[in-house]
Amino acid sequence: MKMTRQEVEHVARLARLALSEDEVERMTGQLDAVLGYVEKLNELDTEGIVPTAHAVPMENAFRADESRASRGVVWALQNAPEATDECFKVPKVIE
Amino acid sequence: MDSRYEVVIGLEVHVQLTTKTKIFCGCSKDFGQQPNSQTCPVCLGLPGALPVLNRQVVEDAIKAGLATNCQIAPRSIFARKNYFYPDLPKGYQISQFELPICEHGWLNIETEENGQKKIGITRIHMEEDAGKLLHSDGDSSQVDLNRACTPLLEIVSEPDMRSADEAIAYLKQLHQIVVYLGVCDGNMEEGSFRCDANVSIRPWGQEEFGTRAELKNLNSFRFIKQAIEYEVERQADLIDDGGTVVQETRLFDADKGTTRSMRGKEEAHDYRYFPDPDLVPLVVSDDWVDSVRGALPELPDSKLARYQQELGLPAYDAGVISAERDLAEYFEALVALHDNAKVCANWVMGEVSRALNENGIPVTACPVSPQLLAGILERIADNTISGKIAKTVFEDVWNTGKTADQIIDEKGLKQVTDTGAIESILDEVIAANQGQFEELKGGKDKLTGFFVGQVMKASKGKANPGMVNQLLKKKLEG
Numbered sequence: 280m281k282m283t284r285q286e287v288e289h290v291a292r293l294a295r296l297a298l299s300e301d302e303v304e305r306m307t308g309q310l311d312a313v314l315g316y317v318e319k320l321n322e323l324d325t326e327g328i329v330p331t332a333h334a335v336p337m338e339n340a341f342r343a344d345e346s347r348a349s350r351g352v353v354w355a356l357q358n359a360p361e362a363t364d365e366c367f368k369v370p371k372v373i374e
Numbered sequence: 375m376d377s378r379y380e381v382v383i384g385l386e387v388h389v390q391l392t393t394k395t396k397i398f399c400g401c402s403k404d405f406g407q408q409p410n411s412q413t414c415p416v417c418l419g420l421p422g423a424l425p426v427l428n429r430q431v432v433e434d435a436i437k438a439g440l441a442t443n444c445q446i447a448p449r450s451i452f453a454r455k456n457y458f459y460p461d462l463p464k465g466y467q468i469s470q471f472e473l474p475i476c477e478h479g480w481l482n483i484e485t486e487e488n489g490q491k492k493i494g495i496t497r498i499h500m501e502e503d504a505g506k507l508l509h510s511d512g513d514s515s516q517v518d519l520n521r522a523c524t525p526l527l528e529i530v531s532e533p534d535m536r537s538a539d540e541a542i543a544y545l546k547q548l549h550q551i552v553v554y555l556g557v558c559d560g561n562m563e564e565g566s567f568r569c570d571a572n573v574s575i576r577p578w579g580q581e582e583f584g585t586r587a588e589l590k591n592l593n594s595f596r597f598i599k600q601a602i603e604y605e606v607e608r609q610a611d612l613i614d615d616g617g618t619v620v621q622e623t624r625l626f627d628a629d630k631g632t633t634r635s636m637r638g639k640e641e642a643h644d645y646r647y648f649p650d651p652d653l654v655p656l657v658v659s660d661d662w663v664d665s666v667r668g669a670l671p672e673l674p675d676s677k678l679a680r681y682q683q684e685l686g687l688p689a690y691d692a693g694v695i696s697a698e699r700d701l702a703e704y705f706e707a708l709v710a711l712h713d714n715a716k717v718c719a720n721w722v723m724g725e726v727s728r729a730l731n732e733n734g735i736p737v738t739a740c741p742v743s744p745q746l747l748a749g750i751l752e753r754i755a756d757n758t759i760s761g762k763i764a765k766t767v768f769e770d771v772w773n774t775g776k777t778a779d780q781i782i783d784e785k786g787l788k789q790v791t792d793t794g795a796i797e798s799i800l801d802e803v804i805a806a807n808q809g810q811f812e813e814l815k816g817g818k819d820k821l822t823g824f825f826v827g828q829v830m831k832a833s834k835g836k837a838n839p840g841m842v843n844q845l846l847k848k849k850l851e852g
Binding site: 289293295332333335337338339340341342343344345346347349350351352355356361362365366367368369370371372 | 393394395399400401402408409411412413414415418426427428429430431432451456458459460507508509512513514515516517519644646649651653654655657658793
């Protein structure tokens with residue numbers, strides 16, 4: 280697998296990261312090395328093995344549909360960089 | 375609709391569930407509360423918070439899947455759908471991608487041109503809703519996260535619909551089913567049942583699909599129809615002018631009846647789904663599916679058929695009554711007490727529905743219970759009161775909560791079936807209208823109604839009209 284500049288730029292854009300030319304160069308090399316290392320796993324024969332998404336063999340963790348007190352608006356907004364009395368304030372979104 | 379091209383429509387419906395709490399936390403999800411009051415670390419997307427799946431959401435998804443002929447996956451997983459938007463605090467939406475809970479379903483719709491048509495359902499998956507953006511005039515928008523983490527089912531159809539009318543028929547049926555199941559309140563204005571439509575066109579006979587536009591912001595059946603029809607025209611004009619349709623998201627503008635491009639969202643289609651490490655796989659056993667299946671209510675389709683086949687109702691009556699679950703249940707309770715199904719249907723669609731509409735109350739709160747109404751219908755059946763008097767009795771039962779028998783007694787509404795009594799009234803009427811009586815004798819048959827009417831009037835509606843007719847006939851012969 281070979282990581283390309285285009286892929287790095289694309290992923291950076293999706294993650295809203297502004298990378299300089301130098302950084303793109305560096306990331307391309309580093310990501311390529313990381314992926315190349317993980318690539319080694321492909322040498323194993325995984326034919327017929329169900330993909331695993333979790334390290335622990337656990338299933339069906341449920342909660343009952345019972346409400347419990349919410350934290351409330353003051354608590355919710357306490358760390359907001361900007362807020363009104365009851366809402367988070369963000370730069371204007373144009374749809 | 376435009377016939378230059380064949381229209382292809384697929385629909386994505388978001389159904390908000392009626393659970394008490396959110397999908398991954400215990401916050402209440404009531405509509406219309408103070409912004410951000412119904413939030414906690416999980417639905418605010420704070421680091422380190424652990425989402426835990428609401429079991430009722432799974433149960434509702436299974437219900438919806440079974441009611442739409444889907445296969446229920448024995449094993450399904452949750453995934454993160456990654457994108458940035460201010461109403462999405464975590465930067466990803468928890469949804470299902472690979473291995474959704476339901477797949478391969480279908481619904482039969484009635485179409486005007488082609489009769490019954492099968493519409494495929496690709497999949498149904500569970501996911502969380504985003505918060506809500508409130509737009510104010512200034513240079514900022516406001517975010518309310520009460521809706522964040524509200525449970526949704528996304529129901530994705532195959533691109534099987536060929537006109538706006540077919541799309542509406544499918545949506546109405548789906549809407550009816552989820553409301554019947556009790557998994558959704560069906561309120562489109564409040565966003566409990568939302569629809570996105572994928573619309574494309576292609577030359578007749580071409581197998582390959584055209585490029586589609588995804589229409590959003592469709593919150594009524596009327597708007598959906600308008601938006602699809604507008605979009606089909608737009609695409610046809612574009613192609614006829616030598617242009618090409620671009621794959622994009624378009625917003626319906628209800629004021630103008632048009633759709634417009636939502637620029638800037640195109641790039642966001644790279645969602646980089648991956649299994650959510652916070653949520654363990656969901657395993658649904660056959661036993662679980664069977665127990666949900668056993669508890670499913672009878673669905674509108676089946677009621678419609680049964681009312682016609684077993685109860686002998688006309689298709690129209692069966693359709694009106696089965697359309698709404700509460701009305702159907704009222705009707706069924708009534709039929710269990712009174713064996714003339716057609717009479718029951720007439721009253722449910724007539725007096726009952728009229729009174730409910732006039733008073734603006736749901737059938738579940740109808741002051742005339744099926745028991746009370748059956749009491750009225752019994753007295754019509756045994757000739758104690760006429761159908762006409764029965765309507766005033768109905769009004770009184772509605773207003774007082776008393777039984778039909780009590781009201782008939784108190785008001786002396788018992789129909790006069792005593793031949794002698796009716797005959798003497800008839801004699802008086804004839805005596806007062808000698809001229810007309812001679813004319814009637816002479817063959818002016820339409821005067822029969824006049825005489826019956828006069829007797830009914832003189833008896834204050836209590837004479838049995840059938841008997842009045844018979845006696846009058848006798849007088850004419852004798």
